[in-house]
Each structure stands twice: as structure tokens, then as C-alpha cells.
Amino acid sequence: MLVYASKRILIGIVTLLAASIVVFSILEVVPGDPARLMLGMNATDDAVRTLQEQMGLNQPLLERYFRWLGGLLTGDFGRSFTYSVPVISLIAERIAVSLPLALISLALSTAIAIPVGVFSASRRGSIADTASMGVAQIGVAIPNFWFALLLVYVFAVVLRLVPAGGFPGWNAGVWLGLKSLILPSIALALPQAAILARVTRSALLDVLGEDYIRTARAKGLTRRRVLYDHALRNAFIPVLTILGLQFAFLLAGTIIIENVFYLPGLGRLVFQAITQRDLIVVEGVVMLLVATVIVVNLLVDLSYAIVDPRLRSRS
Known part of the structure; x- marks a missing residue:
């Protein structure tokens, strides 16, 4: 290891x-x-x-x-010429919005996708399988900014359950901060959940066709035990790969959603820095996001070895 x-x-x-x-x-x-x-x-x-x-x-x-x-x-990202403050302070202020948004979205996406993918794979060819994958295909096809606007209209304008946009800051209270991130998180999570559900189903179906799965069934193990104890763990490598890519996307690729909901996150900071030609900020934020992607991919690689011990023996 x-x-x-x-x-x-x-x-x-x-x-x-x-x-x-x-x-x-x-x-x-x-x-x-x-x-x-x-x-x-x-x-x-x-x-x-x-x-x-x-x-x-x-x-x-x-x-x-x-x-x-x-x-x-050394943690010195330079000084912004637009805001006249250290770049690291700008990043710290904006990541306090983008990181919780990405984590909430990823948790919501995973909580929806894994059960749907397992459910669909366990009922391959059934009406339930076709319906769930049909909904997932729609989720993949719908642009997240259009879905975000729809959520704003229904839950903020019509029902008035949550704010339509903006971020009050964590100093105003944790609940108010989380409340302002509910709609953006859903807008980001559901399209990603659709992708992850399809990957989970495909990975499980591949594993369920392996010889050791047929052997486990021949030994008299229940369908549920074969699915969860043997198949699901071995199908987790492609799922972990997608999870790592999705976290990187959710942290770095939220420019559109942050602009739709007027959130002061990293994506909006990069967009503003580009329009203002503040290259010091662009360099600092981009390198931070690159480092984040590399660290996430490293953690995913290490998780491969935990899920599949054969990888450790090959190294």
C-alpha cells in the first residue's frame, strides 16, 4: 500500500x-x-x-x-489589482461558499444515484429499469442552468419557500446560509445524479455477469446478499472515478450556476477576474482548482486500493 x-x-x-x-x-x-x-x-x-x-x-x-x-x-498568491487585497483572502472568502455548495451537491447526488443505479441493475429489462433510466437520460440532457431557472420560478417565485438568489454570509446564521444553497445544490446535483446512476447501473451489470457471481448464486446465497456483498463493492471503481470527477466539476465548474443564483463563489470570482483582466487572481484560483483536482484524483486512486486489494499487490 x-x-x-x-x-x-x-x-x-x-x-x-x-x-x-x-x-x-x-x-x-x-x-x-x-x-x-x-x-x-x-x-x-x-x-x-x-x-x-x-x-x-x-x-x-x-x-x-x-x-x-x-x-x-508559501501561500502567497499575490495581490489583486482590482480589489487591492491579497488573492488568498479573496479565495478564502469565496471558497466558503463554493466548497459547501460542492459538498452538499455531491452528497445529494450520491444519495440519489447509488440507490437508483442499484435498483435499476437488479431489475434489468423491467418497466422499472426502463423508467428510471429514462428519467436519468432526461436528467443528463437537461442543461443545469435551465433547471436552475425552473427551480427558482417554482420554489422561490411561486411557493416562496427559499430565496431566489444571493448569499447572506455564514455570519448571518448557518441555517440562512444553507437555505440559500438549497436550490443551487439541487440544480447541480440532479444532472450529476443522472450520470452517476447510469454509471452505477452499467458497472453493476458488468459485475453481475462475472463467473464468481454465478458461483455465489450456485452456492445458494440470496439475491440481495450477492448484490450487496459481492457485486456492489466490485462495481465501485468506476463509480469512485465519476465521484472524483464530479467533485472537481462541482467545485470548479459552477460559474453558470453561481451567476444564476448570484452566489459569491470561486466560479464567479474567476469570471469577474477574467473580465477585469486581473491575471494575478486568475492564476491563483486556477492553480488552486488544479491542485484540488489532483488531490481528489489521488484520493480516488488510493480508494481503489482499499476497494480492490488486487491493485496493491500489483504495485
Whole structure:
């Protein structure tokens, strides 16, 4: 297990380093002078030169990269030129919204998808199987922003059960904060649950066709015990893969939903930073999201070894 984990950690570190080079390089080759784009085309040359010095744009490329990388490693993400505050404080403020939103959405998605997938696989070919997978297909096809608008109209405008948007802050109370995240979480969770339910069903059907499942049935084990004790655990590897990808998407890919519900999260921060040409913020947030994806994938890889001990013996 230690060798397996060491290999995955090493791969994660190399991937993170490669990602930092890509992110830094892409923003470096963006057309136009970042300082002039921030100040506007009518800015004076003196003002542009001053901002270039503050941003370190007058230094050699490699020196700028290693200085930026060293700052990331020490928690110094730079200072936003739009908000005039450290980038790390902006991220900390926004992740307090995005992280609970992603976790609630993932928990809701998993709580719906796993039982539906198991139910559908255990009744393969039945009307219930066809109906549940039909609903899942609709969930995959419906855009989450359209579903979000529908939820706002029904539950916020018509029924007035929850707020239509905005975030009061956790200082206003945990319940008020969670209440403002209910509709966004549902809007994010249901399409992801549809995908996960289909993957769970497909993985279970593959496992149920294996020889050891037929042997377990031949020994007289009940259908329920075969399904939950033998098949479900062995079908969990593709399910864990999708869960890891979904968490990364829910944390990093919520720009549309956060704009629909006017939530001050990471996705909205990146969107605003791009429109304002605040490249320091863009670099910091993107690298944080990349690191999160790599860490989540590492945890998923380690969970593979827990679910399937054969992977540990091969490493």
C-alpha cells in the first residue's frame, strides 16, 4: 500500500508542476500588455510602466515563473489589482461558499444515484429499469442552468419557500446560509445524479455477469446478499472515478450556476477576474482548482486500493 501511495503522490506532484507551467505560459502568451489592459487603453505610459514594475512584468520570464511558483508554495498568491487585497483572502472568502455548495451537491447526488443505479441493475429489462433510466437520460440532457431557472420560478417565485438568489454570509446564521444553497445544490446535483446512476447501473451489470457471481448464486446465497456483498463493492471503481470527477466539476465548474443564483463563489470570482483582466487572481484560483483536482484524483486512486486489494499487490 505504501509503494502504491508513493507512486500516486509522485505522479500528482509532477502533474501539478506541469500544470503550473501550462497555466503560467498560457497567461503569458495572452495578446496585449496585461498592465495596459488593466488600466485601460487611455492610461499614460508612466502609469503602465509603474504597474508593470509592481507586477514584475519587466523581469525575465523564468525569474517571474519561479517567483510566482515560490509564492504559491508559501501561500502567497499575490495581490489583486482590482480589489487591492491579497488573492488568498479573496479565495478564502469565496471558497466558503463554493466548497459547501460542492459538498452538499455531491452528497445529494450520491444519495440519489447509488440507490437508483442499484435498483435499476437488479431489475434489468423491467418497466422499472426502463423508467428510471429514462428519467436519468432526461436528467443528463437537461442543461443545469435551465433547471436552475425552473427551480427558482417554482420554489422561490411561486411557493416562496427559499430565496431566489444571493448569499447572506455564514455570519448571518448557518441555517440562512444553507437555505440559500438549497436550490443551487439541487440544480447541480440532479444532472450529476443522472450520470452517476447510469454509471452505477452499467458497472453493476458488468459485475453481475462475472463467473464468481454465478458461483455465489450456485452456492445458494440470496439475491440481495450477492448484490450487496459481492457485486456492489466490485462495481465501485468506476463509480469512485465519476465521484472524483464530479467533485472537481462541482467545485470548479459552477460559474453558470453561481451567476444564476448570484452566489459569491470561486466560479464567479474567476469570471469577474477574467473580465477585469486581473491575471494575478486568475492564476491563483486556477492553480488552486488544479491542485484540488489532483488531490481528489489521488484520493480516488488510493480508494481503489482499499476497494480492490488486487491493485496493491500489483504495485
